[in-house]
Amino acid sequence: MPNLKPNCPHCERLEKANRGELESLVWQTDHVIVIAGDHQYFPGYCVVIAKKHIREIHNLPEAEALAIFADVMAVGRVIERGFKPLKMNYVSLGNVDEHLHWHVMPRYHSDPDHKDHPWKNAASFATRLTNSDAIKQIRSIFSTS
Helix, strand or coil: CCCCCCCCHHHHHHHHHHCCCCCCEEEECCCEEEEECCECCCCCCEEEEECCCCCCHHHCCHHHHHHHHHHHHHHHHHHHHHHCCCEEEEECCCCCCCCCEEEEEEECCCCCCCCCCCCCCHHHHHHHECCHHHHHHHHHHHHCC
16 A cells, blocks of 8 residues: 555554455545444444545645545445434544544434533443444445445
8 A cells, every 4th residue: 555654553454454454444445444433432433544644634636635525424424324323523633643534423312421522431432342243233334325
């Protein structure tokens, strides 16, 4: 894969996906891979990762940036159809992992604090770690879209 950086966790995921070894992979396009998030505190939570190691979307050629943004929106639509959340949160920070990516987090009425930021209950995320069944469920909604 072009433009990957050593010691970048997202580049490592991309390399595993390229080898067919990334269990959490649920979908991909020419520009991104989509993985099930490491927890399912918000059922359907996924991470969209750019296939290029780049820090900022505005540093991409416009056509590529627009294609990636369209992919992120497509992920949101698929999750919305499959999980019927109240709201979708799209978060792209990159302060810790400096590789362009989005957390796509469906939010539900049943969330404690569903009107607050998604990391408010981060201490509880470990109670709902992603397992093979959750990955299969998420992958199935992408395969039927």
